[in-house]
Every structure is written in C-alpha cells, then in structure tokens.
Amino acid sequence: MSTLDSLTLTRIPAQDEALRAEVRAFLAEATRDIPAHIRARSWSGYSTEFSRRLAAKGWLGVTLPQEYGGGGRSAFTRYVLVEEFLNFGAPVGSHWIADRQSAPLILKFGTEAQKQFYIPRVCRGEAFFCIGMSEPNSGSDLASVKTRATPNDQGFVLNGQKIWTTNAHHCQYMIALVRTSGTPEDRHKGLSQVIVDLSLPGVTVRPIEDLSGDSHFCEVFFDNVQLGADALIGAEGQGWEQVTAELAFERSGPERLYSSIVLFDQWLQYVRTPEGRTDSARQLAGKVLTQLAPLRAMSVSVQEKLTQGASPIVEAALVKELGTTLEQMIPAAIAEDLFSRDAEDVPVELLQTLKYVTEASPSFSLRGGTRDILRGMIARGLGLR
Amino acid sequence: MNNDLFADAARDVLADQCTPHVVRAIEAGGRTAEATTALWEQLEATGLADALLSEDDGGAGLGLGQVFGVLEQCGAHALPLPLGETMVARALLARAGVARPAGSITLARGERLADGGLRCALVRSGQVAGAVLVQTGTEWRLLGTGDAQGAAQALALDAALTWTAAQVQAAPAVEVNGALDARTLQAAVVAAQMAGALSSVFQRSLQYANERQQFGRPIGKFQAIQHQLAVMSEHVFAARMAAQLGCSGAGVLPDRLRVATAKARCSEAALVVAELAHAIHGAIGFTEEYDLQLFTRRLHAWRQTAGSEAYWYGVAGEALLDHPGMSLDIVRRITDVDAVL
Numbered sequence: 001m002s003t004l005d006s007l008t009l010t011r012i013p014a015q016d017e018a019l020r021a022e023v024r025a026f027l028a029e030a031t032r033d034i035p036a037h038i039r040a041r042s043w044s045g046y047s048t049e050f051s052r053r054l055a056a057k058g059w060l061g062v063t064l065p066q067e068y069g070g071g072g073r074s075a076f077t078r079y080v081l082v083e084e085f086l087n088f089g090a091p092v093g094s095h096w097i098a099d100r101q102s103a104p105l106i107l108k109f110g111t112e113a114q115k116q117f118y119i120p121r122v123c124r125g126e127a128f129f130c131i132g133m134s135e136p137n138s139g140s141d142l143a144s145v146k147t148r149a150t151p152n153d154q155g156f157v158l159n160g161q162k163i164w165t166t167n168a169h170h171c172q173y174m175i176a177l178v179r180t181s182g183t184p185e186d187r188h189k190g191l192s193q194v195i196v197d198l199s200l201p202g203v204t205v206r207p208i209e210d211l212s213g214d215s216h217f218c219e220v221f222f223d224n225v226q227l228g229a230d231a232l233i234g235a236e237g238q239g240w241e242q243v244t245a246e247l248a249f250e251r252s253g254p255e256r257l258y259s260s261i262v263l264f265d266q267w268l269q270y271v272r273t274p275e276g277r278t279d280s281a282r283q284l285a286g287k288v289l290t291q292l293a294p295l296r297a298m299s300v301s302v303q304e305k306l307t308q309g310a311s312p313i314v315e316a317a318l319v320k321e322l323g324t325t326l327e328q329m330i331p332a333a334i335a336e337d338l339f340s341r342d343a344e345d346v347p348v349e350l351l352q353t354l355k356y357v358t359e360a361s362p363s364f365s366l367r368g369g370t371r372d373i374l375r376g377m378i379a380r381g382l383g384l385r
Numbered sequence: 386m387n388n389d390l391f392a393d394a395a396r397d398v399l400a401d402q403c404t405p406h407v408v409r410a411i412e413a414g415g416r417t418a419e420a421t422t423a424l425w426e427q428l429e430a431t432g433l434a435d436a437l438l439s440e441d442d443g444g445a446g447l448g449l450g451q452v453f454g455v456l457e458q459c460g461a462h463a464l465p466l467p468l469g470e471t472m473v474a475r476a477l478l479a480r481a482g483v484a485r486p487a488g489s490i491t492l493a494r495g496e497r498l499a500d501g502g503l504r505c506a507l508v509r510s511g512q513v514a515g516a517v518l519v520q521t522g523t524e525w526r527l528l529g530t531g532d533a534q535g536a537a538q539a540l541a542l543d544a545a546l547t548w549t550a551a552q553v554q555a556a557p558a559v560e561v562n563g564a565l566d567a568r569t570l571q572a573a574v575v576a577a578q579m580a581g582a583l584s585s586v587f588q589r590s591l592q593y594a595n596e597r598q599q600f601g602r603p604i605g606k607f608q609a610i611q612h613q614l615a616v617m618s619e620h621v622f623a624a625r626m627a628a629q630l631g632c633s634g635a636g637v638l639p640d641r642l643r644v645a646t647a648k649a650r651c652s653e654a655a656l657v658v659a660e661l662a663h664a665i666h667g668a669i670g671f672t673e674e675y676d677l678q679l680f681t682r683r684l685h686a687w688r689q690t691a692g693s694e695a696y697w698y699g700v701a702g703e704a705l706l707d708h709p710g711m712s713l714d715i716v717r718r719i720t721d722v723d724a725v726l
Contacts, residue, residue, distance in 0.1 A: 007622060009629050011721055087713045265712055272706055283695060286702030289712065290649035290694075293719040294627035300720065301626070318619050378618060379611035382591060 007315060009297060010304040016076035023081055026057065027088040037352040039089025040262040043255055044216050044360070046170060047091035048125070054092075055125035060099050064107060069120035075307050079254065079300070086258040087265075093167060093216075098122045100253075102129035102175055105193075105246055109234030114195070118173075132162035132176030132196070132220060133243065140373045142177070143187045143240065147222065149178045149194050155229040156180070156194065158202075158222040166367075168205045168218035174198055177239050180232075191239035194231045201225070212359035251316040251368055253303070256323035257295055259364050260330035263357045264288060266350050267334050275345070281337050288333075291326050295319065314381030317374045324365040331357040391447070392454025394431055399462035402427045405676045411465045412541050415512040416530070421466070425489055428468055434489075437476035437637045444479070449632040449639055450722075453577050456632070457625075460581025460687075463679040465542055467491040467510040469574035474518040474527075476637045481560040483527060488515025490527070492567045493546075495519040501550030503528070509571070509690050511535070511544030518559065520567040525559040528552065540686050565638060572691035573631045573639035576647035579687050580621075580628035583651070583658050586680045587621045590614065590662045610665060617661045624654035633722040642704050646719050649697035655684040 030053065031039060038045065054060055063078050064070025071077070085092045103122040106114055121127035138144045147160025162168075162176060174196045182190030198205060202225035207215035234242050268285060270276040298319050305312040334354055338346050365371045379385050402424055410420035428434060436452050438444025456469045467489050474490035491514035495505040503526070508517055516529050533546040548556070591614055594605030604610050631647025634640050659681040663670050670677045688694075708715050 007626060009626075009633060009722055011723060083713065087711050261712065268705060268712065272709070277706065279699075282702035282706060283698045284702070285705045286645070286649070286698030286700065287694075289701045289705050289715060289719075290627070290646045290698060291623075291653075292712070293646045293716050294623045294630065294650050296716050297626045297630060297720040298623065315622075318622050321615075322619050322623055372612070375612040375615040376608075378615035382611075382614060382618060384591075384594070384605045384611045384614065 006305075006312075007298055007301045010301045012076045012079060012300060013074070016074055016080050019077060020080050020084060023059070023084045024088075027084055027090055031088045031090055034089070034091075035352075036089070036262055036266045036349055037356050038091075040260075040266075040353045040356050041091070041093070041214070041360075042086055042089055042259050042262065043096050044093050044166075044214070045089065045091030046093040046167065048094050048128075048170075050091050051094040051128075052125040054095070055123065060095055060125055061103055061119065061123035064103055064119055064123060068107070068115055069123035070103075071123075075303060079303055083254045083258070086254055087261055089262040094128050094170060095122070095125055097131055097166065097171075098127060098129040098173075101131065101246055102173070105175065105242070106195075106233065108245075109193075109242055111230070113230065114233065118195075127173060128167070128171040130165050130168040130171040130174045130218075132165055132168075132174045132178075134162065134164040136161060136163050140370050142243070143191070144184050145177055145179050145191055146184055147176065147178045149180050149192065149227065149231075151180065152226075154226060155231055156227040158194070158196065158225040158227055160222050162220045162222075163208075163217070165218045165220050166216055168198065168220050169207045169215070172198060174220065175233065177243055180236050180239075188240035190237055191243075192236045193233045193239045193242055194227060195233055196222070196225065196227065196231065200227075210360075210363075212356060214360075245311075247369065251320040251374075254296075254299060256320045256368075257292065257299060257326070259324075259327040260357050260361070263334065263353045264330050266353055267338075270347060270350055275343065278337075278341070280340070284333050284337055288326070288330060291322075291329075295323055295326065299323070314378055317369075317377045317381070320368065321365075321371060321374045321378070324371070327364045328361045331361050389454060391433065391436060391445075391452060392458055395433060395455040395458040396461075398427055398431050399458055399464060403462045403464050405463075405679055408463050408465050408679055411513060415542070416514075421513055425466055428466070434468060434471050435475060437472045438479045442479040444476075448634070448636045449473075449573065450629075450634065453629055453632045456574055456577035457581035457584070457628070460578030460583075460683075461585045463582065463585075463683050464578075465510075465513065467514050469578060470510070470514075470571060473570050473574060473637065474516075477518065477525075477561055478527065478559060483557045483559050486516050486527070486529070490514060490516045490518055492571045493517050493519050494567050495521045497521055497553075498547075498550075501553060502548055503553045504545070504547045506545050507538055508544050508546050509540075510542050511538070511546055512542045517546065518567070520561075523563055525561045525567075526553065526556045527559055528556045540689075562638065564641075566641075568691050569639060569641050569644050572648040572697070573644045575687050575690050576628040576631045576644070576651045579651035579655060579684060580625040582680050582684050582687070583621045583624050583654055586658055586662045586677065586684065587614075587617050589677055589680070590617060590665045593666055604665070613661050613665060617658050620654035620657050624651045624658075627651060630719060630722065635723075642701060642715075643719050643722075645697040645700040645704075648692055649694040649701065652688040652694040652697075655688045659684050 062071035062073045066072040103119050106118050149156035149158050180192040202223040204221040206219045208217040209215050271281040302312050302315050407420045435444040436447045440446045470491045471489045478485050491510045493505040493508040495503050536545040597604050627647045627650035631644045
C-alpha cells in the first residue's frame with residue numbers, strides 16, 4: 001500500500017493565492033446583508049443574480065480555456081475561489097454543477113460544436129446544469145440505470161425517470177446517464193451520457209421537499225422526449241467510464257470540508273463574547289480546528305495530484321469520508337455545547353442556523369457517494385477486494 | 386530529497402538493530418540493559434542525533450521538517466530511546482554554546498524545590514536517557530540522570546527524578562528562546578513518531594486481514610473488516626498529514642499552533658487505530674509474544690506524553706477565539722507551509 005505515504009504537504013501557488021484578497025473583499029460586501037441561517041445553505045444556496053455577478057467578475061469557468069470564454073487559470077485558482085465562496089456562505093448553487101462538473105465534462109468529451117455552444121454560456125452564467133444519475137430504487141447502485149435513449153432517425157427518444165437531481169427545477173440542461181443499448185442486467189455496458197434541454201416537450205420536473213423545508217432535489221420524468229443526435233456527449237456506450245472519472249473529481253474539494261463552516265464561525269462569534277466563553281467551548285473550537293487543518297492540507301495535496309494529471313481516487317475518497325464526518329460532527333457538537341449551558345439567551349440567529357445545518361447534515365454523507373460506498377472504494381484501493 | 390536519504394538511513398539501522406527482541410530487552414532493563422547501550426551506539430554511529438546541528442557544529446544543518454521521516458521511522462520501529470528528543474536537545478545546546486554530553490537526552494518540565502533542588506514529576510524515557518534538558522519556568526538546565534534520585538513512574542521507561550541543590554548549581558544553564566516550551570518541542574517529536582507507529586499498526590492489520598483465514602476465506606474479504614481497515618487508513622492518513630504540519634516550517638523550532646494540530650490529531654487517531662487493530666487481530670493481538678502490542682501500547686503511551694488531545698484542543702481553541710475573523714484564516718496559517726525540500 002504505497003499510497004499511504006503519497007500525500008505530501010503542498011502550498012497553493014502564490015499566483016493563485018493572489019486572487020484571494022479581491023474575492024474576499026467582493027464577498028464581504030455581497031453577502032453582508034444575507035443572514036447567517038441563509039448563508040449556511042452553502043453550495044445549496046441559490047441565486048441566479050449572484051451567479052451572474054460572479055460571471056461578470058470572470059469567476060465562473062475560471063479553469064476553462066479562454067477560447068470558450070473561460071478564465072484559463074489553474075485548478076488552484078478555482079480552489080481559492082471556492083474556498084472563499086463556501087466560507088462566506090455565498091449562494092453559488094445556481095452555477096455550481098455547471099462550473100464544477102458539466103462544463104469540464106463537455107470540454108473533455110464533447111464535440112467542438114458542443115463546446116462552442118455550452119461552455120461560453122456556462123461562463124456567462126446563462127446555462128445552469130443538473131446531473132441525472134440516480135433513478136428510483138437505484139440508490140447507490142448507479143449502474144442499474146433503466147432510463148433509455150432509443151436511437152431513431154432524428155437522434156434519440158428518451159423515456160424514463162431520474163430522481164434526487166439537484167436543482168433541476170432551476171436548470172436549463174441536464175447531463176443524464178442513460179441506457180442506449182442492452183438491458184439493466186448488462187450493468188456498465190450500454191450506458192451513455194446525453195445532454196437534455198429541460199424545456200423540451202415531454203420533460204416534467206417536480207421538486208421534492210426535504211425535511212428542512214427546502215427543495216433542492218427533484219424528480220424528472222421523460223415521456224417520449226425527442227433528442228437530437230448531437231445530444232450524445234462522448235462516446236456511445238462509454239457513459240460509465242465517463243461518470244466514474246467525473247465522480248473522482250468531485251470528492252476531495254473544499255465542498256467536502258466546509259458545509260458547516262458558516263455555523264461554526266457564527267458559533268465562534270458567540271463563544272468570543274464574555275457570556276459565551278467557556279472552557280468546554282474553547283476545547284470544542286480546538287477539536288474542530290485540529291481536525292479541519294489536516295483535512296485542508298490533504299485536500300490541497302489531492303488537488304495538486306489532480307493538477308498533475310494523476311487519479312487519486314482512494315485519497316479523494318478518504319478526504320470525503322473524513323470531511324463529511326467532520327461536517328456532521330460540527331452541528332451535533334455545537335448543539336451539545338449550547339444546550340449544556342445554564343443560560344438560554346443564545347442568539348436566536350445562531351439557533352436558526354444550528355437548526356438548518358442540523359437538519360441538512362444527513363445529506364452531507366449521502367451526496368457524491370455514501371459513506372459505505374466510499375469505504376468500499378478505499379478497501380478496493382487497499383487491495384482488499 | 387535529503388530527508389528521504391536520512392529516513393532511509395534510519396529505517397535501515399532500526400530494522401536491523403531495533404528488533405522486537407531488543408525493544409523488549411530495553412523495556413525490561415532500562416538504562417542498565419546491554420541492549421540500551423548497544424542500540425544507542427548504533428544510532429550514534431549514523432550521525433542522526435546531530436542532524437539538526439549546524440554544519441559548523443558538526444551536524445547536517447537540517448530543519449525539523451527535513452527529519453520528519455527519521456522521526457516517523459523511530460515510531461514505525463517502536464524505538465524505546467529518545468532519539469528525536471536528543472536531536473532537538475542537542476540543537477538547543479549547540480545554539481546556546483553549551484557542551485553536549487555523550488548519550489541520549491530527553492526533555493521534561495520541572496519545579497525548583499524550597500531547598501534549591503529540582504524535581505521533575507514525570508520524565509518521559511527517564512529510565513533510559515543519559516540526561517534531561519529541564520525547563521523550569523523560563524530557566525532551562527541540562528541535568529544528568531545517573532546521579533539523580535529516581536522513582537518509578539507508571540510507564541516502564543519513565544521516571545520521576547529529583548536533583549539536589551548542589552547538582553542543580555553544577556548543571557549548565559541553557560539559554561533558550563523564551564517563546565519555546567519543552568512540551569511543544571516534545572509534542573512535535575512524539576507526534577511524528579506516532580505517525581510512524583500508526584502506519585506500522587495499520588500495515589500489520591492489513592497484512593493480517595489478508596492472511597488470516599476464517600470461514601474458509603481471508604477475513605479481509607468480509608465487508609465489516611474492509612470497512613474497519615478503511616476507517617483506520619483515514620485516520621492514519623490524516624494523522625500523518627497533521628504530524629508533518631507539526632514539524633513543518635523553517636529551522637529547528639516548531640510552531641506551537643501546528644504542534645497543537647499535530648499532537649491532538651495523532652492522539653485522536655491513536656485511540657481509534659489501536660482499538661480497530663486489536664479488534665481485527667482478535668485474541669492473538671492481545672498476547673505479549675505477538676509484536677502488535679509493542680506499537681499499540683506505545684501509541685497509548687505517546688498519547689499520554691506532552692499533552693493529550695484535550696490539552697492541545699485548548700491551545701488551538703485559544704488561537705481561534707483570539708482571532709476575530711474567519712476560521713479559514715487560522716486554518717490557512719496552519720496549513721500554508723512552504724514545501725520542505
């Protein structure tokens with residue numbers, strides 16, 4: 001198991017760090033009037049207008065090539081941006097998936113026409129994407145896809161259903177994993193990725209209210225939706241390989257560390273006051289810090305490997321597992337702290353944030369691969385399966 | 386990649402000389418055991434103990450970050466002698482212009498007695514070290530262990546040591562940067578050793594899971610065991626990263642906040658990893674004759690050395706509460722280190 005020694009300390013290069021002060025100044029102003037319990041929605045927070053403001057600053061598609069309207073900067077530039085977005089609780093949900101996954105996927109696998117059509121729109125904040133992977137009853141068994149795109153003389157006819165699709169009701173496009181040949185028993189064979197314009201006839205999007213009262217997830221139904229031949233992205237039958245590569249990239253980023261950070265910082269503000277300061281709160285603050293710092297170092301190190309073209313699948317899974325565990329520990333431990341006190345005059349705004357993050361926290365270890373799936377991936381990396 | 390060469394040198398000598406048999410002999414016999422003297426001579430011959438001294442002082446001019454791999458190897462071989470502490474102590478002595486004694490040196494905190502004597506309630510490795518660099522408030526002194534009045538401590542290699550007023554008077558005072566404390570220095574060293582021991586325990590557990598057959602197949606084929614090993618590996622990875630942070634930065638002296646991160650995270654990992662290793666090994670891992678215990682006992686002992694996680698949580702928490710801005714600023718202060726060459 002040589003990968004155990006393979007994470008080394010890495011520093012974000014100075015030319016990428018240079019952007020941080022400007023981003024921070026912008027965010028401090030732009031998020032000043034958003035209450036903490038709204039900012040706590042982190043990358044689930046949704047604002048088309050905010051995404052357009054970021055686009056105007058050149059902060060969408062920052063790693064994409066300039067010829068397609070991107071910034072042409074390094075992955076570390078994006079790391080700095082995203083880290084600041086998350087720590088401020090900026091509402092980045094509109095463009096999140098398009099910026100993080102869909103546009104890079106199109107850049108990697110798309111035709112020249114697809115790149116020219118979609119990527120500049122993503123960079124301008126005009127095209128938002130969702131990802132159609134899960135289906136009813138498929139759960140973590142992603143390969144059990146039933147939604148079918150049947151080839152016809154105009155392209156494909158799409159029939160089936162997707163579920164747990166984040167923000168589909170706010171998006172123009174979905175990149176869906178569908179079956180173009182064979183049967184669900186063929187597992188990984190016969191799967192392809194197609195771009196679906198969600199305004200097409202036959203598409204129905206229905207939001208699912210979650211236990212916190214938000215509606216981030218949707219069900220999406222396809223009833224004889226006619227897609228053009230140019231809807232296919234990448235090679236027919238290569239969908240599974242494409243999806244696997246895509247998932248490796250989303251598992252180790254800052255978004256796996258900071259889902260509870262707005263709550264944590266707000267709680268710290270209270271703990272810094274004379275009435276809020278206790279020894280046990282100081283201990284908890286230190287516990288979070290001493291877990292978070294090594295995780296951030298690991299996350300940056302994985303980013304460095306990705307930048308060099310490596311495929312650190314096990315390392316990324318480790319970061320996500322530990323990161324989501326910390327993200328879920330924070331609201332639980334803060335509740336433990338606040339309600340172990342005699343006083344009941346904790347600021348209501350803090351309690352509202354605590355309520356939201358507590359209710360949202362089960363999703364932290366579900367999205368992007370459940371805990372048990374990740375442990376299985378790590379075990380495979382260790383040579384146990 | 387100087388540090389890899391030094392780590393390789395340490396690995397070679399320790400694999401050869403610091404065998405489980407030798408570790409047991411040193412634990413049983415302390416300073417008077419033949420094995421103690423013999424192993425220290427072998428270590429001394431490598432020059433590693435002087436690695437942090439400047440080249441003018443006869444050392445290799447390395448910083449703490451560059452000997453991280455050496456310290457890790459000490460842990461990976463359950464070294465029962467304070468090589469890491471000696472490296473740091475010798476560097477401090479050289480800087481202060483104090484003559485360096487032969488033999489190993491450990492670090493401790495002490496209190497002056499009313500009669501002018503000095504007492505250290507708990508000297509880690511006090512039963513095997515040749516000398517102790519003792520911090521009493523802002524005063525540091527180098528005291529020999531041979532002539533101290535000793536008493537047993539809970540762990541076999543540790544001791545309570547007391548020196549008379551005359552002995553203290555005769556001991557050289559050592560000028561040390563006022564911002565430093567013995568506990569921080571020792572915690573940086575111990576955390577790096579823990580990273581090595583954690584890795585060793587994990588590798589042993591992984592190998593055992595692949596070899597041990599139950600119900601007709603290796604136990605590593607069972608999902609429950611696979612998940613236990615996955616969780617172990619997470620903690621081993623994170624602890625190693627934290628330990629690297631603890632030793633990072635320029636020069637010989639560690640940063641207290643980074644050390645807090647290192648020691649707290651490694652101590653947390655020690656509990657989880659030792660528990661899972663014993664769960665996977667079953668009864669055989671609980672026996673004296675099986676080598677796993679050399680590492681898991683040491684992980685618990687090192688967790689109890691130079692401040693447990695709760696102590697360092699307090700230090701790290703204080704830093705967060707003293708900073709009015711975002712936590713991210715403090716996180717970056719800990720993690721943004723220049724890569725060590």
